[in-house]
Amino acid sequence: MDKFLAMKAFVRVVETGTFTKASETLDIPKPTVTRLIQTLETELDTKLLNRTTRKVSVTTDGAAYYERAVRLLNELEELEGVMSRAKSNPKGRLRVDFPVPVGLGIIIPALPDFVSRYPDIQLDFGVSDRPVDLIADNVDCVVRTGKVTDQSLVARRLGDVRQVLCATPAYWKRYGRPTHPAQLEDGHIVIQMIAARTGRPFPLVVSRAGERVEISGNRTLTANDATACLAMGLTGLGVVHVLTFLAAMHIESGALEPAFSDWWADAIPVYVVYPPNRHLSAKVRVFVDWLAALFAQNETAVQGVMRK
Numbered sequence: 001m002d003k004f005l006a007m008k009a010f011v012r013v014v015e016t017g018t019f020t021k022a023s024e025t026l027d028i029p030k031p032t033v034t035r036l037i038q039t040l041e042t043e044l045d046t047k048l049l050n051r052t053t054r055k056v057s058v059t060t061d062g063a064a065y066y067e068r069a070v071r072l073l074n075e076l077e078e079l080e081g082v083m084s085r086a087k088s089n090p091k092g093r094l095r096v097d098f099p100v101p102v103g104l105g106i107i108i109p110a111l112p113d114f115v116s117r118y119p120d121i122q123l124d125f126g127v128s129d130r131p132v133d134l135i136a137d138n139v140d141c142v143v144r145t146g147k148v149t150d151q152s153l154v155a156r157r158l159g160d161v162r163q164v165l166c167a168t169p170a171y172w173k174r175y176g177r178p179t180h181p182a183q184l185e186d187g188h189i190v191i192q193m194i195a196a197r198t199g200r201p202f203p204l205v206v207s208r209a210g211e212r213v214e215i216s217g218n219r220t221l222t223a224n225d226a227t228a229c230l231a232m233g234l235t236g237l238g239v240v241h242v243l244t245f246l247a248a249m250h251i252e253s254g255a256l257e258p259a260f261s262d263w264w265a266d267a268i269p270v271y272v273v274y275p276p277n278r279h280l281s282a283k284v285r286v287f288v289d290w291l292a293a294l295f296a297q298n299e300t301a302v303q304g305v306m307r308k
Contacts, residue, residue, distance in 0.1 A: 006036040007069045014058050014066050015135045025138035034258040052105045077281050090282035097126035098143035101226040122281050134275050139282050141274040151158045154276045159295035161269035162244045165259040168236040181206050181213040181263055189238030191229050204241050245298055248306050
């Protein structure tokens with residue numbers, strides 16, 4: 001029996017709650033997972049799991065074994081990471097999930113740099129805004145915008161992103177350029193982002209020198225995707241409140257023009273999040289450090305465009 005693999009299989013069954021999910025995350029057949037754990041129980045001469053047709057639960061002995069097994073596996077992973085870092089050659093499959101706008105606008109365009117630096121890391125990306133169970137889904141880390149509410153996770157702040165109100169030159173020529181955000185409620189078409197889960201528009205609030213204005217357009221277009229909102233804005237349909245890193249190239253080309261130079265929405269924090277019960281392996285560490293540098297470069301570049 002491969003005791004190391006059997007220990008990993010047992011830990012994955014406990015964390016995911018099923019033999020099926022454990023087999024999927026380990027990429028080994030379900031019968032193999034079952035056999036490994038049965039052999040492990042025989043060797044330890046104790047029952048680790050209670051199995052029913054509906055669920056799998058851990059026994060008292062199994063819970064104790066799980067705690068020690070997780071610690072040992074983490075130490076082994078950290079040891080491998082130390083050796084990999086010493087060789088400056090981290091390896092393995094890296095599973096990451098990030099939102100569509102951040103992925104398409106910042107991370108994916110810069111990936112050739114990461115791949116050239118770390119050719120032995122196999123990248124497995126999920127591009128979504130869906131809630132991800134890092135343990136059950138066997139994801140190494142996720143990138144998320146906004147406040148991180150799950151206090152059981154470790155969150156490293158990568159930076160901030162901002163949004164800008166803008167429209168095409170043709171739109172401004174047709175409807176006139178406002179001098180104050182409140183004027184967008186009178187005669188203008190506002191393109192707003194809505195939450196995919198609730199269908200409600202995100203608040204559109206901008207501020208300047210302590211004055212805050214919430215814009216509630218009388219004429220609105222909505223979409224549940226930031227890139228779709230940008231696409232509508234580029235057609236001249238209305239004034240779009242778009243992430244600056246998505247708008248920057250269009251502002252630089254002249255396809256879009258900001259409504260104001262001194263009214264801004266609150267900055268939106270961006271975090272990379274990972275489980276606390278796992279050591280940060282070499283492959284995750286270099287990716288997180290690369291992300292931090294990438295977001296710092298992006299913020300500097302975007303600020304340069306917006307100041308023009």
